[in-house]
Amino acid sequence: MSEKLKKLAYNFLVLPVGNMLVLLQPEKARQLSENRITLVHKPKRDMSLSDRVMRSSLLHKLDKIQDYSAIAEQNRNFWVNSKATELFSDLEDTFKTDFIPHCTFIFDLLKKELSETSVEFNTLVEIGTGNGDVLNYLSAEFPNISRFVGIDLSPDQIELNKDRFSNNEKLEFVAADAFDWVKENGHGNTVFVTSRGVLEYFLQPRLQELFNMINGLGKTIFIAIEPNGADHDFDAHPETQLYGHEPSFSHNYPLLFKNAGFDIWHFSQKVWYKASDMQTFVGAKN
Template sequence: MGEVLTWRHHAAVTRFEAGLPPRNRLEQSALAVLAIRYREAGCFNRLARQHHEFWVRGPCDFVYDAAIPRLEKQLFHGPHRIALDRLEAELKQGTFHTVCEIGCGNGAVLAYLADRLPAVDRFIGLDLNAAQIARNQVQHAADTRLEFSACDAIDWITHHAGPNMAFYTYGGVFEYFTQSQLEGVLLTLTMHTPTCIALVEPVSFDHDFEADSTSRPHGRELSYSHAYPVLVAKAGFREIWQAESADAKSRWMMLLARP
C-alpha cells in the first residue's frame, strides 16, 4: 500500500523530501518504501531532511526523556562507561577549556562532566530541539558553566569552533549526518587544534569498515552507519582509543581521537 502511495501521490513524496513527517500509518509505509528506493538508487541523501526536521519538531518530552534509562543502563553503569571514563581522563589533562556536546538531549551527560571536571571553564550543549534546550536552561540554571544552544551543530561549529575545545556525541547523533556533512565537521575541527573528538554511535552489524568506508543507511530509522575510524583518520585525526559494544539489538562504535 505504501508503494502505491509513493507512485500515485507525488505530493506526499514532495512533503517527505521537504522534511515534513508522515501524517498516518499509510504515509509511514510510503516513507519506508521511498527510503528503500532511494537507497537502492544511491540517492538516499534526498531524505536527509527527514531526520533533521524530526529532531527540530519532535516531541521532546517523549524523545529525550525516553533516553534517560539508556543513559543509566549503558553509559553511567554499563558497557559504554569506559568511553565516558576515557573522555574524562583526556579532559583532565588540562588542554581544553571548553567541552561541547553535539546533540546534548536533556543535558545529563554534559552536567555529569561539568561536575567531574571543575577546572574546565565552559560546557556547551547543542541540540536542534528548541523546546528541549529551553528545558535544559531552566533545569541547569544553577551551574553558570553550563550553556545550551538550540542550533544546527554544523553551523555552530563553522562559526564558533576554536582551539582548546573538545567535542563529543553520545547515543546516536552523527548517525543523522550524511557522510559529506560528517567529513566537513571533522575537517573543520582539525583547523582549530588542539582539539579532540569522542563519540559513541550505533553502526550496522554487517558494516566492515576496512572493506567499505562508505556510509550506509541502517536500522529502523534508516539513519547512517559511518566508518568512523576511517573517516576520522581521513580528516587528520590520530586515534587514541577505540572499542565496540554489541548486544542482540545493536552494535556501537566508541572512539576518541585528536589531530
C-alpha cells in the first residue's frame, strides 16, 4: 500500500474508529494513556487490535509540549521510577529484532578502530543500559576489555540486572545519573556507548557539557546509536529539534561531538521502524 493510501486509511478509518472506542471504553483509554512514553513505545504484539486503534487516536490527540525543560523533567521522572522496568521488559525482544540485525555493524567497525590504535582501552561504559542485554553482548564481543559498566537511572532495573547477569563477572551495574557518574568516576582509555534512545532525553546544553567532560578524561571513544526525526536536516537546521510523540530531542550529534573536540570516524543513518524515524550511528574519538 502506498504512503498516500495509508494516510487516507488512517484519517478516514483508523482515527474515527479509534475515537469511537475511546468514547465507549473510557477506562481502557485511561489505562493506555496513563503515561506518554508507554503509550508511544508499548509493543503492538502486546496489544489487541482494538487497543492499537485506540492508541492511534490517543496519540493523535496528545497535547504538544514546547517547554524543553518540562519535557526533560517529565522524561527523567519516567525513567527513574518502576514504570521503566515494565517498558524494558516489554522491549526485550527488540534486542534480537532490532539491535542484532541493524546495529551490530558499528561494533565491527569499532573492533577495527581498536585494532589500529596503540591505546589500551580497558573499560566500556554503557549509558542507559536498560535491561543489560547490549552490555552483556558487548562483554563477549570485546574480550580484551576487562571492565563493563552499565549505568541507568532506574534503581529497580539495576537490581534486576545484577540478579540476571550475576554469572558474568565482567559486568557492573550502577543506578546513577550518567552525567554525575562520569564526573565522579570517569577516566581515560574508556569506550562509551549508548544504544537506541538515551541521549535523546538530554537537554542540548547538558549533553554538550557531557561530551566536553568525556573529552577531558583522556583517550576515549564514543559509540552513539540514537534516534532522530527524518525531517531533521543537520546542515539546514543544526540546532536540536523536538522529536516524536513523547516528545524527546533530535540532536545534531556530529556537531555536538565536534564542538567537544572529538573527531568523527563514522556517521550513518537508517530508517527506523517508520519513515518519520531515523536511527543515527556515530563513532567519535579524541
